Amino acid sequence: MPLRPFLSLLCLGAVALAQAPKREPREFLPAPFDRYLERRVREISSADWSGTVTRENHLALQTADRARLQRMLGLDPWPERTPLQPQITGTIEGDGYVVEKLHFQSRPGLYVTANFYRPKEVPQPLPAILYVCGHANVVEDGVSMGNKTGYHHHGVWFARHGYVCLIIDTIQLGEIRGEHHGTHSKGRLWWAARGYTPAGVEAWNGLRALDYLETRPEVDRSRFGLTGRSGGGAYSWWIAALDERIKAVVPVAGITTLKNHLLDGAIEGHCDCMFMVNTERWDFDRVAALVAPRPLLVSNTDSDGIFPLDGVMEIFNRTRALYRRLGKADQVGLHLAEGPHQDTQPLNTGAFHWLNRWLKNAGRMDLTDEPARKTLAPAALKVFATLPADEKVTTADEWFVPAFTATPPPATAEAWAPLRDGWMKALREDVFRAWPEAPAQVPMVKPAALVAHGLRLTTTRFTSEDPFSQPLWLLHRDDVAPEQLDLVVLNVLDDESWDEFRALRAAAFPAQFPDAKGDADALAEVRQMLAQRQWAMAYTAPRGIGDQSWRALSSTKQTHLRRRLLLLGESLESGQVWDIRQAAAALRQMPGLARVPLWLQAERTMAANTLYASLFIPELTRLDLHAMPTTHRDGPIYLNVLRHLDLPQAVALAAERATVALYSDQTAPWAYAQTTARQLQWGEKRVQLRTPLPAVGR
Numbered sequence: 026m027p028l029r030p031f032l033s034l035l036c037l038g039a040v041a042l043a044q045a046p047k048r049e050p051r052e053f054l055p056a057p058f059d060r061y062l063e064r065r066v067r068e069i070s071s072a073d074w075s076g077t078v079t080r081e082n083h084l085a086l087q088t089a090d091r092a093r094l095q096r097m098l099g100l101d102p103w104p105e106r107t108p109l110q111p112q113i114t115g116t117i118e119g120d121g122y123v124v125e126k127l128h129f130q131s132r133p134g135l136y137v138t139a140n141f142y143r144p145k146e147v148p149q150p151l152p153a154i155l156y157v158c159g160h161a162n163v164v165e166d167g168v169s170m171g172n173k174t175g176y177h178h179h180g181v182w183f184a185r186h187g188y189v190c191l192i193i194d195t196i197q198l199g200e201i202r203g204e205h206h207g208t209h210s211k212g213r214l215w216w217a218a219r220g221y222t223p224a225g226v227e228a229w230n231g232l233r234a235l236d237y238l239e240t241r242p243e244v245d246r247s248r249f250g251l252t253g254r255s256g257g258g259a260y261s262w263w264i265a266a267l268d269e270r271i272k273a274v275v276p277v278a279g280i281t282t283l284k285n286h287l288l289d290g291a292i293e294g295h296c297d298c299m300f301m302v303n304t305e306r307w308d309f310d311r312v313a314a315l316v317a318p319r320p321l322l323v324s325n326t327d328s329d330g331i332f333p334l335d336g337v338m339e340i341f342n343r344t345r346a347l348y349r350r351l352g353k354a355d356q357v358g359l360h361l362a363e364g365p366h367q368d369t370q371p372l373n374t375g376a377f378h379w380l381n382r383w384l385k386n387a388g389r390m391d392l393t394d395e396p397a398r399k400t401l402a403p404a405a406l407k408v409f410a411t412l413p414a415d416e417k418v419t420t421a422d423e424w425f426v427p428a429f430t431a432t433p434p435p436a437t438a439e440a441w442a443p444l445r446d447g448w449m450k451a452l453r454e455d456v457f458r459a460w461p462e463a464p465a466q467v468p469m470v471k472p473a474a475l476v477a478h479g480l481r482l483t484t485t486r487f488t489s490e491d492p493f494s495q496p497l498w499l500l501h502r503d504d505v506a507p508e509q510l511d512l513v514v515l516n517v518l519d520d521e522s523w524d525e526f527r528a529l530r531a532a533a534f535p536a537q538f539p540d541a542k543g544d545a546d547a548l549a550e551v552r553q554m555l556a557q558r559q560w561a562m563a564y565t566a567p568r569g570i571g572d573q574s575w576r577a578l579s580s581t582k583q584t585h586l587r588r589r590l591l592l593l594g595e596s597l598e599s600g601q602v603w604d605i606r607q608a609a610a611a612l613r614q615m616p617g618l619a620r621v622p623l624w625l626q627a628e629r630t631m632a633a634n635t636l637y638a639s640l641f642i643p644e645l646t647r648l649d650l651h652a653m654p655t656t657h658r659d660g661p662i663y664l665n666v667l668r669h670l671d672l673p674q675a676v677a678l679a680a681e682r683a684t685v686a687l688y689s690d691q692t693a694p695w696a697y698a699q700t701t702a703r704q705l706q707w708g709e710k711r712v713q714l715r716t717p718l719p720a721v722g723r
Contacts, residue, residue: 053582055575057492058568064491065593066283070308075347083317083351091315094266097301098225099426104132109237114408119400121145122184124177126408131233134417135226135425138200138408139234140173142180142190143243152248152384153238154183154190155271157231157264159255159278159368160205160296162198163403172198174403176257176368182377182397187385188250189243193234195256196226197298200409201418205256205296208588213422216297217591218657220665221426223298227256228263229425235270247272250380254278254368258324258332259299266315273320273383275376278329278366281336283308287589294331304458304664306594310343317344318353322379324360324372331366356383373397429667431674434700441681441705448678449640451669457637458664459595460603461490467611469497475534476503478552482534487611489604493568497611498530499618500551501561507617512646513561515612517605517627517635523571526564561621563612567604567634569597591664598634598661605638609645622646629653630660633672637663639679647684652717655694673697676712681705686713 054062078086095101109129117124125141144151161175171194183190196203205223207213216222231251238244251274253261258279265274279299286292301312313321323344325337341359348357358379362371373396381387417424435441472485483499501510518526525544529551532543551562569575575583590596605625613619624647627635632653639645654660657667676698679685687695692714702711 053578054586055573055578057494057573058586060492062287062589062593066287069306069593070283072308074311075314075343075350078314078347078350080351087315087317090311091267093305094263094301094312094315097222097304098228098263098267099221099302100225100229100267102427104229106233106236107133109233109240111237111240114410117401117405118145119181120185122181124180124184124401124406126406128408129233129237131230132417132425134415135230135421136201136413136416136418137193137230137234138171138173139191139193140177140180140406140408141241142184142188142192144184144187144189147189147243150245151187151189151243152250152380153241153244154188154250154252154380155231155234155238155264156180156183156190156192157227157251157253157257157260158192158195158198159253159257160195160198165404169198169200169202170403170407171200174401174406176254177401177403177406178397178399179252179373181400182373182395185395186377186381188380189238189241191234191238193230195260195298196223196230196418196421197256197296199418200407201412201416203418203421205298207297207422208584208591209296210584214584214587214591214660214662215658215667216422217302217596217664218662218667219422219426219428220302220304220668221422222300222302223296223421224259224263224301226421226425227260227298228267231260231264232268235264235268246270248384250274250384252277252376252380254372255366256296256298262309262312262316263301265319265321266312269319271316271319273380274316275322275324275360275379277324277372277376278326278332280309280313280323280340281332282310282339283592284339285333285336286592289333289336291331291333291336292588292592293585300592302664303592303594304455306459310340313340313344314347317347318351318356320356320379320383321348322358322360322375324362324375326362326364326366326369326372328364329366334361370396427668429669429671431671431697434677434697434704436704438705441701444674445678445681448670448674451665452637452640455665455669456663457599457602459593459599463606463610467607467614469611469614472615475537477534478548479503480533480552480555482530483615485611485615487607489568489607493573493600493604495568495604495608495611496564496566496571497608497615498526498564499561499612499615500533500555500564502555502559505559505561507561507615507621509559510561510618510621511559512622512624513563513612513618514624514626514649515563515565515609517608517625517631517638518564518566518570519627519629519631520570520574520576522628522631523566523574565605565608567601567608567631569601570631587662591662594664596662596664598630599663601631601634601661602638602663605635606641609638609642624649627651633657633661633675636672636675636679636685639683640675645683647686648679649686649688651688653687653689655689655691677701680707680711684708684711684713686715688715688717690717 111129161172197205254277261276360375468488527541528544531541532548626649632650
């Protein structure tokens with residue numbers, strides 16, 4: 026069969042490319058994460074949230090959901106609508122139309138470069154189209170022309186057919202190059218901790234573009250339309266969902282289901298502008314519902330690798346059911362064209378047809394056959410001759426979402442209480458929201474024991490949450506019964522300490538664990554310590570560690586597995602915090618350990634996970650935290666945590682309940698917790714700073 030032509034946007038040396046379609050097999054997902062993702066996706070996608078929507082309550086429910094989306098886009102509170110400071114830098118005259126090259130500032134320093142298309146003669150205000158661009162990379166001699174130039178044929182068509190049209194650049198591929206790929210390929214997983222997504226910036230720029238259009242005398246404010254393809258399809262959803270000034274919208278190739286993204290691998294072909302920070306754990310039909318009942322055309326091609334047809338159809342069918350419930354079934358439509366993930370004339374024609382119907386009252390047969398053609402050189406459409414020195418586009422991820430700023434340590438219990446209660450509320454509702462309900466009893470298997478060198482190793486497993494079965498080991502002197510113990514230290518293992526534990530275990534029981542090289546020195550150290558104390562050492566390996574390790578995966582696969590979890594409204598580390606909490610509960614269920622004093626101990630990022638787990642574990646005596654990061658910018662990553670607090674504040678929360686020993690070569694970051702403990706008279710030794718030492722029990 027003949028090959029389909031590849032429709033690259035080739036224009037005077039400038040090439041505009043959409044994101045490469047990519048569909049990854051599920052087989053790379055390590056067990057049991059594949060089953061976990063499948064369960065979570067099934068739970069979210071099967072939730073019948075729309076079943077309670079009626080014509081009477083729709084507005085109230087939609088208003089509440091719009092506020093939730095606003096927050097998930099990093100727009101809560103709404104940024105100030107500062108002066109736009111628009112400037113027109115040049116004009117082009119075409120065949121029946123005029124293009125104005127302009128820029129405005131959606132926030133101070135957040136420049137939006139744009140082209141404004143209008144007919145040569147505008148005797149009365151016209152319907153206005155906001156066109157938002159996909160990922161067209163148009164560069165000449167190393168200089169970005171902006172992705173608006175890759176889609177200029179849309180603006181020309183609208184201007185030649187009785188519209189005005191504003192096409193705006195994105196921050197990723199505009200004239201000022203920002204970033205969309207933070208979690209995708211730039212190692213900026215901390216975006217999730219900040220509650221930041223470039224989707225929020227693109228949505229905000231779109232809202233401010235509408236503000237700009239309202240200032241133009243050529244614009245009929247009552248007839249705003251919105252469209253865009255690929256990334257622009259996604260921004261069309263965000264903008265229309267948030268702003269009811271949009272009267273008709275055609276998102277093209279901009280939405281699909283969680284199943285497509287997480288189980289079929291579509292997420293790997295998408296950068297971060299396609300996703301909200303999914304704290305609310307929505308499937309994407311919940312976003313689509315925010316457009317209802319305004320005229321909406323869902324548009325896609327039938328062989329799109331990153332917006333698969335089955336998912337698009339599922340979103341459409343759910344959305345159409347809502348429109349029917351609202352008595353507006355005629356205001357939602359589906360347009361499918363043949364082809365892959367490309368900007369094609371059939372897709373364009375469908376969008377033109379829909380917008381003509383709803384903004385110009387055209388009939389279904391009243392559409393011109395004129396195609397949208399590329400006629401302009403990208404360089405002619407460029408706005409800036411020199412980029413502004415005060416631009417803040419390239420650093421938007423650092424400032425766009427309000428971040429937590431530490432205040433001085435509280436000096437009184439009255440000042441501390443609201444801080445503590447507010448942080449704990451935020452952790453439960455905004456950071457660890459995806460946690461399941463804690464069971465009354467943690468499911469466990471019958472323990473088995475080994476005895477050698479005067480030591481007893483008891484092994485069991487517990488179900489932290491389906492399908493994660495976590496190991497739990499208890500090591501103590503054989504002549505000391507569990508109920509006689511003075512202390513049990515729960516060591517929470519990461520990849521490095523897991524290797525150390527395996528070496529210790531192999532040294533003590535070589536016949537049972539021949540797959541690891543024993544560490545005789547570690548065994549001697551532990552035996553000496555336990556000979557002097559009636560202590561026990563417990564060990565657990567949370568999800569992603571030990572026999573569920575990700576280490577065999579490439580760094581790219583690990584990144585995209587992390588991104589899958591983020592889109593579920595959680596993270597690898599937030600799940601590990603839950604596992605640690607459940608490990609402590611399981612330990613208490615082991616015979617004789619219900620009332621034995623409990624310490625927790627961990628290293629590196631796992632130390633921070635253990636710190637947060639301690640906030641949800643009752644009757645804890647002490648934390649020993651080795652080489653812990655000083656800020657969540659360095660890990661661990663929990664959704665939204667840096668909107669509320671950072672690790673020094675979490676140490677203060679833990680220190681109110683237990684002694685915290687920090688083994689660190691940095692002292693300044695922990696002054697907050699030390700000062701808080703001193704001023705609130707918790708005890709001078711409640712927060713202890715120590716020179717880094719090897720963790721006890723390794």
